[in-house]
Amino acid sequence: MLMIHASLRRLGLARSCHGAGGAELLLDVLDAAVGPGGTLMATLGAFYPMDWVNLRPEAERGALLAGSAAFDWRKAPAQPDVGWLGEAFRRRAGTVESDNPSGRFGARGARARWLMADQPWHDYYGPGSPLQKLCESGGRLLRLGASPDTATALHYAEYLAEIPAKRRTRWDYLIAGPEGPEHVWIECLDDAEGIVRLPGEDYFARILKAYLALGRHREGPVGAARAELIDAADLVAFGTKWMERCLR
Structure with a gap:
């Protein structure tokens, strides 16, 4: 079971293969590598045109969302910041998606449906999440030229860490309900700004660099980038x- 983080640009696939074509080529290779008995997983997120509302005070959001088009995250493109690969993964035949607009994942392969099933609505990266299932099933992270702060599994660590006063946040949506548009929200640890404000470099990047320095992973060149395989x-x-130790 592999969770994929990749930069097409650093792999040399974005320009040479026109973005989406490079993503499809990479997915062809990954599908072949894991074979029919393996499983691939990726972070998708969901592009939400009204996401700016979540920058406003919570008390104002319902009124700001009123009258907007109902959001169907099951059909929404992947978040732009996950790049061409996320959207290509989402659209690829056989991909199964988790049912959460804020923490949507995609999976392909033998255990995809199990991995994506029953994701919590709130605290979607915490206990019961696809991230917990990935860890408890011996899954690995495959980072292909990904930036140092890209390691989604560390959001699960934020839930496990015993730290006082973790920052929380809320994401509001207007979705299509059985009786028309419905204002809903999701509460979770602050996975955008961090559970603790820490000056300087993103703490995910600090953690990943410190972990890689231990040498407990495998790495090597792939394309124009470095590949890292991490438990x-x-x-x-x-x-x-x-x-x-460091966020108290």
């Missing part, structure tokens, strides 16, 4: 201890 549970355990 997800080991990284999460390391990240949990790091947070408990």
Whole structure:
């Protein structure tokens, strides 16, 4: 079971293969690599045109959303910041998506439906999430030229870390309900700004660099970038201890 983080640009696929074509080429290779008995997973998110509302005070959001088009995250494109690969993964035949507009994942392969099933509505990266399932199933992270702060599994570590006064947030949506548009919200740890404000470099990047320095992963060149293969549970355990030590 592999969770994929990749930069097409650093792999040399964005320009040479026109973005989406490069993503499809990479997915062809990954599908072949894991074979019919393997499973691939990726972060998708969901592009929400009204997401600016979530920058406003919570008390104002219902009125600001009123009259907007109902949001169907099941059909929404992947978040732009996950790049061409996320949208290509989402659209690829056989991909199964989790049912959460804020923390949507995609999976392909033998255990995809199990991995995506029953994701919590609130605290979607915490216990019961696809991230927990990935860790407890011996899953690994495959980072292909990804930036140092890209390691979604560390959001699960944020839930495990015993830290006082973790920052929380709320995401509001207007979705299509059985009786018409419905204002709903999701509450979770602050996975946008961090559970603790820490000056300087993003703490995910700090954790990942410290972990890689231990040499417990495998790495090598791929295309124009570096590939890193990391045990997800080991990284999460390391990240949990790091947070408990450094984020208090």
